[in-house]
Amino acid sequence: MINIVEALDLKSDKQMDYYKLKKFKKGTKFYYHGDTNDILIIKSGTAVIQALDKFSNWSSREIATPNYLLTPENLLEFFKIPEQFDYRVVAMEAVEVYFVNREYFLNHLHLNPLKFQYFYEAMIIKYVQQSKKMFIINEPPIVKTANALYCIIYTLYPGLNENYYALPKYINQKTVAEYSGTGQARTSESFQRLRELNIINNQQVINLPLLLNFIFTQ
Numbered sequence: 001m002i003n004i005v006e007a008l009d010l011k012s013d014k015q016m017d018y019y020k021l022k023k024f025k026k027g028t029k030f031y032y033h034g035d036t037n038d039i040l041i042i043k044s045g046t047a048v049i050q051a052l053d054k055f056s057n058w059s060s061r062e063i064a065t066p067n068y069l070l071t072p073e074n075l076l077e078f079f080k081i082p083e084q085f086d087y088r089v090v091a092m093e094a095v096e097v098y099f100v101n102r103e104y105f106l107n108h109l110h111l112n113p114l115k116f117q118y119f120y121e122a123m124i125i126k127y128v129q130q131s132k133k134m135f136i137i138n139e140p141p142i143v144k145t146a147n148a149l150y151c152i153i154y155t156l157y158p159g160l161n162e163n164y165y166a167l168p169k170y171i172n173q174k175t176v177a178e179y180s181g182t183g184q185a186r187t188s189e190s191f192q193r194l195r196e197l198n199i200i201n202n203q204q205v206i207n208l209p210l211l212l213n214f215i216f217t218q
Contacts, residue, residue, distance in 0.1 A: 033088070038100055039071055043095075047095055060179055133180075141180075149176065162208070
């Protein structure tokens with residue numbers, strides 16, 4: 001796990017000229033794409049990244065946890081994001097977020113690249129997860145729901161050293177439906193089937209070995 005204070009040497013910036021640490025309450029929409037050129041990094045808490053769907057409704061697409069880099073597009077130097085690209089970040093619980101000056105971040109990134117290995121690996125994992133979503137886009141709803149649950153668990157509990165994981169209260173069926181791209185009715189049916197298979201119980205506790213076995217045998 002990266003120590004962002006050490007990696008960016010934030011203690012030396014006692015006047016906070018190059019960063020700000022901001023706190024947001026649950027439900028706060030604290031960032032919209034294009035609001036700032038700063039690099040946003042979650043210190044504590046969990047947020048959800050939402051994008052507009054085809055009906056112009058905000059839909060949950062990704063979960064962001066501590067040390068998650070929220071604004072990777074602000075690191076771009078030679079490429080640009082299409083103007084149609086739009087997203088916002090919403091606090092799912094109380095969160096603390098570092099707003100770091102872009103040039104300050106890049107200077108430390110170039111000086112000590114190995115200290116940022118966690119960022120690289122986290123971004124690769126997210127790329128793999130998003131690619132998997134596209135790969136299974138035409139699979140049955142239960143397959144997409146199961147994969148979404150695994151991705152969410154992996155994000156919330158890096159390492160996966162236990163057999164059972166409880167979904168936080170802020171992760172409900174609507175969130176899973178939006179994350180997986182499956183309608184709420186089909187997601188509800190999928191949850192019911194997963195309960196029958198003892199993969200998830202009524203307390204939203206997931207049996208990880210059974211979930212993985214289900215995913216790998218579909």
